[in-house]
Amino acid sequence: MSTLTSENATVGMEAPVLRHTLTRTDLVRYAGASGDYNPMHHDEVKATAAGQPSVFGHGMLSMGFLGSAVTAFAGAGSVVDYAVRFSRQTWPGEELITSVTVSAVRDEAGERLADLDVRLTNADGEEKVVGTATVRLATGA
Amino acid sequence: MAEGTTLDELIGTRTAVSTVVVERGPVGFFADCVFDESPESHDPAAAAAAGHAGVVATPTFPIAFESWGRFAELQNEAEQGPGMMAALAPLVAKGGLILHGEQSFHYHRPVVVGDVLRGEGTIVDAYAKESKGKTMTFVVTETVWTDAESGEPVVTSRFNIIHRI
Numbered sequence: 448m449s450t451l452t453s454e455n456a457t458v459g460m461e462a463p464v465l466r467h468t469l470t471r472t473d474l475v476r477y478a479g480a481s482g483d484y485n486p487m488h489h490d491e492v493k494a495t496a497a498g499q500p501s502v503f504g505h506g507m508l509s510m511g512f513l514g515s516a517v518t519a520f521a522g523a524g525s526v527v528d529y530a531v532r533f534s535r536q537t538w539p540g541e542e543l544i545t546s547v548t549v550s551a552v553r554d555e556a557g558e559r560l561a562d563l564d565v566r567l568t569n570a571d572g573e574e575k576v577v578g579t580a581t582v583r584l585a586t587g588a
Numbered sequence: 589m590a591e592g593t594t595l596d597e598l599i600g601t602r603t604a605v606s607t608v609v610v611e612r613g614p615v616g617f618f619a620d621c622v623f624d625e626s627p628e629s630h631d632p633a634a635a636a637a638a639g640h641a642g643v644v645a646t647p648t649f650p651i652a653f654e655s656w657g658r659f660a661e662l663q664n665e666a667e668q669g670p671g672m673m674a675a676l677a678p679l680v681a682k683g684g685l686i687l688h689g690e691q692s693f694h695y696h697r698p699v700v701v702g703d704v705l706r707g708e709g710t711i712v713d714a715y716a717k718e719s720k721g722k723t724m725t726f727v728v729t730e731t732v733w734t735d736a737e738s739g740e741p742v743v744t745s746r747f748n749i750i751h752r753i
């Protein structure tokens with residue numbers, strides 16, 4: 448099911464872009480799925496009392512969405528390493544946009560691997576999450 | 589982190605030991621919530637066709653392990669640590685803001701539905717920096733998840749917390 452394979456992987460290849468406009472319902476669903484009930488992510492009253500303009504997204508929801516662009520590109524179960532830094536908060540109403548680019552293709556211990564540069568931004572290009580991933584490449588068949 | 593404990597002394601603290609079961613409902617719902625439409629993360633037949641031993645968890649699912657499949661009868665209470673947040677309680681008590689700074693996962697093999705995994709969490713780094721008049725304290729917790737039956741490594745998670753005051 449992957450578009451990136453050991454045959455076609457080349458440096459500079461880009462994954463299909465995923466876009467999603469964040470809603471408060473997304474945050475409530477992710478709170479339940481992850482078990483992260485920090486009120487800053489679902490309780491508007493507490494978030495504004497704490498000086499935030501509104502509830503804001505879980506960093507791990509951003510990392511998860513960006514990871515979905517990686518699995519759609521390289522296949523479920525292909526991820527060997529996935530590491531990110533959280534640059535900025537995400538807000539309801541913002542469109543989040545994934546960017547995944549092949550930075551290296553290499554062989555290690557008999558496996559063909561691709562290193563990826565990964566980045567999540569909003570529609571203004573503001574960086575939310577930045578990092579790297581390494582995926583195990585499947586043969587195209 | 590007891591009163592008067594230095595950051596150096598925090599390093600090596602065992603935060604938690606857990607045994608968790610990876611179940612299909614939580615795996616599928618988590619994938620939906622991060623918009624992962626991979627058929628192998630939803631459909632057993634698609635996972636089997638791709639050569640996986642079960643429905644495949646999406647890459648960041650280990651963050652939810654302890655919230656879903658940590659059944660009481662599987663735990664050994666004698667080996668429990670205080671938990672990461674309890675270890676950091678004296679820091680949190682000072683006020684300020686807790687931020688998730690960085691996160692990583694290193695996989696030895698995919699996590700699949702049906703796995704029973706044992707996780708050992710340890711604080712592996714802790715240090716403070718002054719920045720723009722604020723004290724930033726960095727605490728890194730690493731959790732090593734192994735197959736509970738074979739002892740083989742499966743996935744290692746690193747969770748970097750920043751406390752800013």
